[in-house]
Amino acid sequence: MIAVDEAWQAVLGRDRRFDGRFVTGVLTTGIYCRPSCAARHPARGNVRFFASGADAREAGLRPCKRCRPDDVARDEAAVLAAIEAIKAGERASLEELAVITGYSPAHFQRLFKRATGLSPAAYARALREERARDALVRSQRVTDAIYDAGYEAPSRFYKAMEGKLGMNASDWRNGGKGRVIHWDVIETSLAPMLVAATERGVCCLAFNEGEDELRARFPMADLVRAGSGFRTLFDEVTRAVEQPGVLRDIPLDVKGTAFQQRVWQELRRIPPGETRSYGELAALVGNPKACRAVGGANGANNIAVLIPCHRVIQADGTLGGYAYGTQIKSELLKRERAKG
Numbered sequence: 001m002i003a004v005d006e007a008w009q010a011v012l013g014r015d016r017r018f019d020g021r022f023v024t025g026v027l028t029t030g031i032y033c034r035p036s037c038a039a040r041h042p043a044r045g046n047v048r049f050f051a052s053g054a055d056a057r058e059a060g061l062r063p064c065k066r067c068r069p070d071d072v073a074r075d076e077a078a079v080l081a082a083i084e085a086i087k088a089g090e091r092a093s094l095e096e097l098a099v100i101t102g103y104s105p106a107h108f109q110r111l112f113k114r115a116t117g118l119s120p121a122a123y124a125r126a127l128r129e130e131r132a133r134d135a136l137v138r139s140q141r142v143t144d145a146i147y148d149a150g151y152e153a154p155s156r157f158y159k160a161m162e163g164k165l166g167m168n169a170s171d172w173r174n175g176g177k178g179r180v181i182h183w184d185v186i187e188t189s190l191a192p193m194l195v196a197a198t199e200r201g202v203c204c205l206a207f208n209e210g211e212d213e214l215r216a217r218f219p220m221a222d223l224v225r226a227g228s229g230f231r232t233l234f235d236e237v238t239r240a241v242e243q244p245g246v247l248r249d250i251p252l253d254v255k256g257t258a259f260q261q262r263v264w265q266e267l268r269r270i271p272p273g274e275t276r277s278y279g280e281l282a283a284l285v286g287n288p289k290a291c292r293a294v295g296g297a298n299g300a301n302n303i304a305v306l307i308p309c310h311r312v313i314q315a316d317g318t319l320g321g322y323a324y325g326t327q328i329k330s331e332l333l334k335r336e337r338a339k340g
Contacts, residue, residue, distance in 0.1 A: 002018070002021060002022060004049060007022055007024075007035070007049045008044065008047070008049075010035045011024050011035050011041065011047070012041065014035070014036045014037070014038065015035055015036060016035075016036040016114055017280075017283040017284065017288070018035040018036070018283075019034045019035055019036050019069075020075075020076060020288075021035075021288065022035065022049050022050060022051055022052075023035075023049070023050050023052065023053055023055075023056050023069050024037070024042075024047055024049060024050075025047065025048045025049065025050055025056050025059065025061050026042045026046055026047060026061075027046050027047070027048060028042070028046045029042070030060065030061050030062060031061060031062060031063070031064050032050065032053065032056035032057075032061040032062070032063060032064065032069060033064040033066075033067050033069055034064075034067040034068075034069045036067065037064055037066060037067035037069075038066065038067065039064065039066055039067070053069055053070045075111055075115070076115070078101035078102070078103060078108065078111065079101075079111065079112055079115045079116065081100060081101055082097045082100065082101055082108070082112060082120060083116075083123070085097060085100055086120065086123060086124050086127065087127065092120070092124075094108070094109055094120055094121070097112075097120055108120075115286050116286035116287070118286070126258035126262075127258065179198060179218075179220075179221045179222065180198065180199075180221070180222045180224055181196050181197070181198055181203060181204075181214070181218055181221045181222070181223050181224070182196065182197055182198075182224050182225070182226040182227070182229075182230045183195065183196035183197075183204070183211065183214055183223060183224070183225065183226055184196075184225065184226045184230075184234060185210055186234065186238055188238060188241050188242060189242060190207060190241065190328050190331060190332070191207040191208050191324070191328060192207065192208055192210075193205065193206070193207055193237075193238070193241060194206045194207070194209040194210060194213065194214060195234055195237050195238075196214055196218075196223075197226075197230060197233060197234075197253065198253045200251060200253035201233075201250070201251030201252045201253040202233070202237060202250060202251065202252050202253065202303055202306060203218075203252075203253045203254065203302065203303070204217060204218075204302045204303060205237065205241075205302075205303045205304045205305055205306055206302070206304055206323075206324065207304065207324040207325075207328055208324060211223060217302060233250070233251075236248060236250055237250060237306070240305060240306060241305050243335070243339070244272065244305055244308075244332050244335050244336050244339075245272030245273060245335065245336035245339040246272075246339065250306055252303060252306060252307070254302070254303060254307070256297070256300060259285070259290075259293065259297060260297040260300055260301075262285045262286075263281065263285055263294055263297035263298070264297065264301060264307045266281060266284045266285055267281070267298075267301075267307055267308050267309055267311065267312070268307060268308065269284075270308065270311045272308075272336040272339060273333065273336035273337040273339065274311065275311050275312065275313045275333065276311060276312055276313075277312070277313060277314065277315040278291040278294050278295055278298075278312060278314075278315070279291050279315055281294050281312055282294045294312075298312055299323070304323070304324065305332065308332075309322075310322060310328075310329045310332045310333065311333070
């Protein structure tokens with residue numbers, strides 16, 4: 001069960017991310033609701049929070065007929081069933097998924113997107129893209145990988161993945177072999193900063209690391225000490241580190257699974273100076289139980305600050321770990337808050 005103050009804030013904000021995590025009991029009416037219920041908010045003194053509908057019923061309350069809190073489990077089961085259907089065939093239409101789950105197509109579309117952050121069609125595309133990345137690593141031939149991932153033709157694969165791989169299919173399969181990464185180590189007020197970029201954008205930002213660590217991250221790439229052509233970009237990166245929280249249009253060249261990219265996208269949406277717990281971040285990407293996977297995605301982030309994994313803390317409010325030390329993490333948050 002989450003903290004009482006956090007639960008009340010979720011109710012006030014009608015935050016759908018908390019549906020299924022607890023129910024709100026209103027003692028004066030004898031009704032319990034989802035946190036996101038659209039009904040008028042009760043007085044705080046009349047509210048009691050329960051971990052489940054069963055607990056609320058045991059206390060003598062009955063479910064709200066407007067928000068139907070007991071349907072949350074049914075909704076979750078429907079989404080999981082649809083995900084399994086998509087994984088099995090990937091061609092399941094919205095109408096077919098609605099039949100499988102017993103909802104109308106329009107209602108299920110809203111339900112699925114609320115739970116996962118994606119429409120069923122977008123989820124299927126993301127799944128194919130993730131399979132394509134894995135297949136490109138395993139396969140000897142690019143065309144085999146494309147068909148193994150579920151694409152009907154190479155042209156469809158290249159159209160779907162345009163701008164997402166950060167390198168072409170052959171480069172991906174070969175671990176980046178033949179790609180050129182320009183790098184430098186720059187002194188900052190936080191610590192020496194390693195910054196590296198391809199022609200597409202920044203691919204690595206780390207503290208207290210150098211060429212050896214960069215080679216371990218990108219073992220098949222050609223590493224070149226950055227010249228004047230990358231000075232403007234690297235100066236902009238340095239300013240972003242010295243003044244974290246100031247929005248800057250810095251191009252990135254990142255690679256990751258569909259899940260990792262969703263986590264990184266949500267990290268960039270956290271307002272500067274604010275923090276989220278691993279559980280909150282997992283809810284934001286549509287899977288409240290994926291705290292460990294979210295932690296793994298944080299750890300796989302090669303671009304500190306610009307993809308701000310320092311904004312993720314423990315549920316109890318403590319800083320938690322950070323690849324470059326909690327002193328740097330604390331200072332980054334301190335500087336962001338000072339800008340607010």
